[in-house]
Amino acid sequence: MIDISDEYINKLSNIFSLLSSPIRIRILNILIETPVCVNHISKKLNISQPLASQHLKVLKENGFVVCEREAQKIRYKISSENLKNYLKNLFTETKNIEVIQ
Numbered sequence: 001m002i003d004i005s006d007e008y009i010n011k012l013s014n015i016f017s018l019l020s021s022p023i024r025i026r027i028l029n030i031l032i033e034t035p036v037c038v039n040h041i042s043k044k045l046n047i048s049q050p051l052a053s054q055h056l057k058v059l060k061e062n063g064f065v066v067c068e069r070e071a072q073k074i075r076y077k078i079s080s081e082n083l084k085n086y087l088k089n090l091f092t093e094t095k096n097i098e099v100i101q
Contacts, residue, residue: 018062023047023055028078028087031065035077 004012019025026045030036042052056076059065066079078084 015062018058018064021055023051024059027052027055027059028064029091031076031078032084032088032091035068035075037073037075041076 019028023045027041030041030044038049038052038056041047041056042049045052056065060067060076063079064083065076067074067076069075078087
């Protein structure tokens, strides 16, 4: 058993809660490949731009994504290579897990 504090367990619970949104998972999956603008995300997911922006705001506030400005455009990307690799592994390794609800 790994020795982790109650405070850290609560933090992990909040992270998993944040990832419980299918839209946020889809956004992160897009951003794993390349930084993109909110327009690209909204078109790719067939959702409104305000809805995509709202989810990006939550992901940004919680440290999952950062934005970079290119002239008039703002591109969103995963905040670190470590997080990007973790998400790739999470998405890959959990494909074969059967979830019983």
